[in-house]
Amino acid sequence: MKRIGLTGGIASGKSRVARLLVERGVPVIDADRVARAVVEPGRPALAEIADRWPGVVRDGHLDRKALGAVIFGNPVERRALEAILHPRIRAEVESRFAELEERGVPRAVYEAPLLVETGFDRLLDELIVVSASEEVQLRRLMERDGFDLEGARARLAAQASPAERLAKATFVIENDGDLDALRARLDAVWSEVERKTSGD
Template identity: 45%
Template sequence: MLKVGLTGNIASGKSSVARLWQQLGATVIDADLLARQAVEPGTPALEAITQEWGSRMRDEQGALDRAALREIVFRDPDARERLEQIVHPAVRALRDAEYRDAEERGERIVVADIPLLFEAGLVGEFDVVVLVDAPEAVREERLVRDRGLEREEARRMIAAQMPSELKRARANLVIENRGTRDELEARAREAWQALLERADG
């Protein structure tokens, strides 16, 4: 079973590639979904977050207040690192369970969609790492136009992530997304075909 790590900085188009690959038959493990499951009420990770930053991290229903947490971690690198130390092991355990299930089903390729793959030091977990990338100015514009963020907040979110140049140097395959949706889809299909050939090789 070929393990593929799919990553990309915010507003790069990574999620669009993941959706297309899923339509083409890929088993996609969504790290964001696992991260939400890892901090559901009653989980050790949510308890640890509450101990670290207090009860303001929970909403009225006792669930994680994501906006409050985001406000802390995007402004404070130390807080972001501490959050990753809490959440990443819980997410890894959930991801390992997904791998086992896929292997039992006889899947040829499993794609793990992980925004912070490089930051979390997960490169060694995969046979192939695929990066979806777009210029910083393009990503900033997408955040403002498509997600309704203020430009300053968009810039702060982009600056909080590892620069694309460092990721490009470490990825096995880069899918460029500086043009239209159709162009991205064509490149994503080419990349998927290459992965199928490698899985069968």
């Protein structure tokens, strides 16, 4: 089975591409859902988080807003959280890939915003990067999430540069247009993915 990564900057349209792939019948492992699964009540990661930041676990459940307040703008605390979560997320993703492979699935996609930043791209066969211009990303952030321009710029600045992601990409989907244009680009890219990952 071929493992294909899917990533892109905030408001690039990565999640929409993932939904279009699911519509095609392609299995997609969603990093955000995996991250939620590893901190469910009773999981070891939640216990470690509670030990380090007692105020962020209430009634046995993670208070994401409280945790976000602790780590936002604090690189030391953010790295501590990543050290707890990333190995467990990686193990969970590997387990899900293995299950799909056992079922005879020819290719599966792992969708993650920090795929390149965490080094997980090195464990994948191909990498699709969804890209949008900064102008389009800013507009989408303001329209979708209600940010003002300054807030939208801060969100973009907090991510890896597009150049870092694009340098690792096997395939790039430009997404500055509408949904029809995105579908057309995905059709072309996925045909290339299927061609490249068939019979080898």
